[in-house]
Amino acid sequence: MDNFTATRVPAVTVQATAERATAFLRVVYGWMFVGLGMTAAVAYAITGSPAIMRTIASNHILFVGALFAELGLVFYLSARVHHLTPTAATILFLLYSALNGVTLSVLLLAYTGSSIATTFAVTAGMFGALALFGSTTKRSLAGAAQFLYMGLIGLVLASILGVFWQNDALQFLISVVGVIVFTGLTAWDAQRLKQMAAELPPERSGAYAIVGALSLYLNFINLFLILLRFQGDRRP
Numbered sequence: 001m002d003n004f005t006a007t008r009v010p011a012v013t014v015q016a017t018a019e020r021a022t023a024f025l026r027v028v029y030g031w032m033f034v035g036l037g038m039t040a041a042v043a044y045a046i047t048g049s050p051a052i053m054r055t056i057a058s059n060h061i062l063f064v065g066a067l068f069a070e071l072g073l074v075f076y077l078s079a080r081v082h083h084l085t086p087t088a089a090t091i092l093f094l095l096y097s098a099l100n101g102v103t104l105s106v107l108l109l110a111y112t113g114s115s116i117a118t119t120f121a122v123t124a125g126m127f128g129a130l131a132l133f134g135s136t137t138k139r140s141l142a143g144a145a146q147f148l149y150m151g152l153i154g155l156v157l158a159s160i161l162g163v164f165w166q167n168d169a170l171q172f173l174i175s176v177v178g179v180i181v182f183t184g185l186t187a188w189d190a191q192r193l194k195q196m197a198a199e200l201p202p203e204r205s206g207a208y209a210i211v212g213a214l215s216l217y218l219n220f221i222n223l224f225l226i227l228l229r230f231q232g233d234r235r236p
Contacts, residue, residue: 021197024205025135028193031090031213035097036220042101043108057106070099074218077211086206093210100221107225115233122231123224130183131216134190145188151181171229178226186219 046052056063073096077089084092108116134141158174193212200208 021194024197024200024209025193027205027209028197028212028216031093031210032216032220035093035213035217038094038097039101039104039221042098043105046102046105047109053105053109056102063103063106066099066103070096070103073099074214077214081207081211084207086210089207089210093214096214097217104221104225110234111228112233112235115231116228119224119228119231123220123227126183126227127186127220127223130186131190134187135194137187137191141184141188141191144184145192148181148184148188151177152185155181175226175229178222179230182219182223182226186216186223189215189219 046056073092077084077092077096081089155174155177158170158177161170189212193215196208196212197205
């Protein structure tokens with residue numbers, strides 16, 4: 001093999017890998033935005049119907065059932081990603097996004113439209129900067145991810161405690177820890193997905209792209225809700 005061929009083959013391979021990674025990430029972020037759009041559309045449609053809003057707000061079993069259905073879909077998608085077809089994964093993700101729109105519609109009625117729009121813009125800016133940092137930094141964030149997941153577990157437990165013990169100091173602590181956890185997880189997931197994009201075989205990328213979109217979607221939604229609690233103006 002001559003020198004030209006010896007140097008040309010690795011260069012072609014690296015370029016092909018980079019193009020495959022770019023295509024994968026484009027699909028991931030595209031589906032994340034589709035999921036956010038689905039959630040926003042469903043929430044807007046429900047808030048525009050007083051009859052549906054009264055049904056959801058007054059029927060606690062229905063509301064809690066929707067929350068458990070959301071959790072079930074997240075766990076199922078994450079656990080079955082090896083076996084799901086891209087079509088099945090997409091349908092489940094869109095179903096989850098729609099259900100989240102149902103549950104969020106009740107919460108978003110508590111805040112003014114202007115504060116929701118402002119918080120969404122702030123969240124989008126933070127999310128974009130963190131995703132860019134995670135995708136471009138040369139430093140591995142794997143070590144920080146371990147502490148972030150521990151913080152996430154603590155956050156869930158504290159949130160459960162906060163349901164039964166209404167304490168302003170606890171709620172403030174939950175909000176502060178939540179911002180730290182989900183900003184960190186956004187950067188980590190962006191880095192993890194970039195690494196996955198370069199290593200994942202093309203035939204297995206479809207369902208993994210949907211689950212990757214779900215991870216980013218969850219980070220965005222949780223960060224948005226925490227910031228809304230911080231700076232949102234409640235309706236009188």
